[in-house]
Amino acid sequence: MNSKKPDRRGFLKGSAALAGLAVGSIPFVNGKAFAGVASDEPSSKRGVTPDEPNIEDLAYGGRSRFETSDRSALMGSGGATGLRNLTPLQDSIGIITPPSLHFVVSRDLHMPNIDPRDHTLMIHGLVDRPLVFTMEELKRFPSVSRIHFLECTGNSSVYQYKSMLKDLKKANSPELTKSTYVIQQVHGRASTSEWTGIPLSLLLKEAGVQKGASWMIAEGNDVGKHSKSIPVEKALDDVLVAFGQNGEALRREQGYPLRLLVPGWQGVNNVKFLRSIKLVDKPYYVRPEISQYTNLRPDGKSSWYGYQIGSKSLITYPSDAHHLPEPGYYQISGLAWCGRGAIRRVEVSTDNGRTWKDANLQQPIFRKAFTRFSFDWNWDGSEAVIMSRCTNEFGDIQPTMMEIAQLWGDSAEPRIPAAEIVKFWETADVLEFFNNPIQPWRIERDGSVKDALYSTFNIKI
Numbered sequence: 001m002n003s004k005k006p007d008r009r010g011f012l013k014g015s016a017a018l019a020g021l022a023v024g025s026i027p028f029v030n031g032k033a034f035a036g037v038a039s040d041e042p043s044s045k046r047g048v049t050p051d052e053p054n055i056e057d058l059a060y061g062g063r064s065r066f067e068t069s070d071r072s073a074l075m076g077s078g079g080a081t082g083l084r085n086l087t088p089l090q091d092s093i094g095i096i097t098p099p100s101l102h103f104v105v106s107r108d109l110h111m112p113n114i115d116p117r118d119h120t121l122m123i124h125g126l127v128d129r130p131l132v133f134t135m136e137e138l139k140r141f142p143s144v145s146r147i148h149f150l151e152c153t154g155n156s157s158v159y160q161y162k163s164m165l166k167d168l169k170k171a172n173s174p175e176l177t178k179s180t181y182v183i184q185q186v187h188g189r190a191s192t193s194e195w196t197g198i199p200l201s202l203l204l205k206e207a208g209v210q211k212g213a214s215w216m217i218a219e220g221n222d223v224g225k226h227s228k229s230i231p232v233e234k235a236l237d238d239v240l241v242a243f244g245q246n247g248e249a250l251r252r253e254q255g256y257p258l259r260l261l262v263p264g265w266q267g268v269n270n271v272k273f274l275r276s277i278k279l280v281d282k283p284y285y286v287r288p289e290i291s292q293y294t295n296l297r298p299d300g301k302s303s304w305y306g307y308q309i310g311s312k313s314l315i316t317y318p319s320d321a322h323h324l325p326e327p328g329y330y331q332i333s334g335l336a337w338c339g340r341g342a343i344r345r346v347e348v349s350t351d352n353g354r355t356w357k358d359a360n361l362q363q364p365i366f367r368k369a370f371t372r373f374s375f376d377w378n379w380d381g382s383e384a385v386i387m388s389r390c391t392n393e394f395g396d397i398q399p400t401m402m403e404i405a406q407l408w409g410d411s412a413e414p415r416i417p418a419a420e421i422v423k424f425w426e427t428a429d430v431l432e433f434f435n436n437p438i439q440p441w442r443i444e445r446d447g448s449v450k451d452a453l454y455s456t457f458n459i460k461i
């Protein structure tokens with residue numbers, strides 16, 4: 001799955017199109033990689049299986065048994081309760097995350113198994129006509145499909161890195177340590193799907209939002225009744241009441257049969273198993289927006305109500321799950337996204353941030369969705385630090401980890417003095433947010449790839 005060996009002939013044919021690449025001087029992937037298995041071996045040894053699929057394979061298809069990429073379940077909890085299964089971004093292909101690999105964050109260990117015939121959505125509070133919809137009624141409304149990323153508020157935080165170290169220490173398994181990667185464990189709370197649902201604005205129009213209603217409280221039907229305050233302005237803008245994901249019904253772990261999809265906003269807003277929307281005149285200070293999912297400021301207070309995910313990019317290949325077999329040509333590939341709009345530009349540095357060059361962006365580019373970028377690179381075999389940074393359509397540039405602390409909050413909030421940033425992250429036992437740092441990966445001489453960001457903090461667990 002992680003192997004990215006280009007087919008030699010196909011590659012050479014296409015190589016004329018690679019601008020700026022001195023093709024003649026590149027030691028391409030050498031031929032032995034394609035020698036395959038000696039033909040006198042019995043077919044059973046070559047892994048050849050009978051060609052007849054069984055009826056279950058055809059009724060609802062599964063992947064080839066040779067594909068093993070998965071959402072690891074063990075890591076990432078750091079002792080917190082709930083479900084956390086992380087997208088293997090190291091294996092990501094294109095921009096869409098298959099439902100089976102979409103990350104899962106649920107604050108309950110329980111997961112509702114809802115019969116859609118029993119499920120209803122109530123819209124009430126400050127409305128002219130309180131309404132209750134069955135799933136059947138909801139599906140009669142005109143629906144839309146949109147490609148959007150979903151990212152957990154705490155993705156890519158130093159806290160997640162600490163959690164990973166804690167989990168590994170607890171498990172005390174060298175095997176596990178070897179197969180646990182920063183790209184998945186720290187960054188894997190982000191996925192992109194085509195979501196299908198009804199614009200919430202339509203349903204709110206049906207109910208008639210009253211004048212004083214400035215917020216809505218969305219509530220899910222899980223044991224903990226996960227709830228979130230959301231401004232009506234956003235609700236009327238681009239929020240969906242979604243029942244579909246990548247061409248099929250939502251998966252159970254993604255909130256079957258109905259969830260809120262709040263494009264570009266932190267994951268916590270995207271209430272799964274959605275059963276109630278109450279229009280109100282102020283935020284309700286519910287648990288996930290008060291005691292959790294807020295930033296602790298240096299003055300001990302918490303910064304409250306940050307919503308939008310900033311400009312963010314990440315090289316997914318090569319990353320710390322990969323190994324480069326030899327010097328030569330590699331296509332660096334990665335994902336960029338932003339909660340405010342479309343990605344306009346991605347730059348890549350292969351010399352530890354000294355110089356930057358534009359990457360290619362895969363078209364079409366969707367707003368508030370993963371954008372795939374690629375960059376042709378000839379690795380000369382010496383130690384190299386590679387990284388990407390992106391810019392959105394408004395000119396917002398992805399920051400470094402050091403810059404993030406200074407960007408926190410607005411003028412009303414104290415920023416962390418530059419000299420105290422490192423200490424703050426190393427010692428604060430909080431889940432920090434607005435985590436869109438530039439992620440450097442270090443390629444070592446032996447071809448191994450290491451995280452060159454989180455591991456530089458002196459973290460004691």
Ligand SMILES: Nc1nc2c(c(=O)[nH]1)N[C@H]1C(S)=C(S)[C@@H](COP(=O)(O)O)O[C@H]1N2
Binds near residue numbers: 103106150226
């Ligand atoms: N009902 C319910 N909705 C929920 C949650 C939850 O625990 N219960 N977790 C929230 C959080 S914190 C995140 S990051 C997203 C994750 O969505 P996913 O599991 O579909 O990836 O769902 C949000 N919606």
Ligand SMILES: [Mo]
Binds near residue numbers: 105
């Ligand atoms: Mo989350």
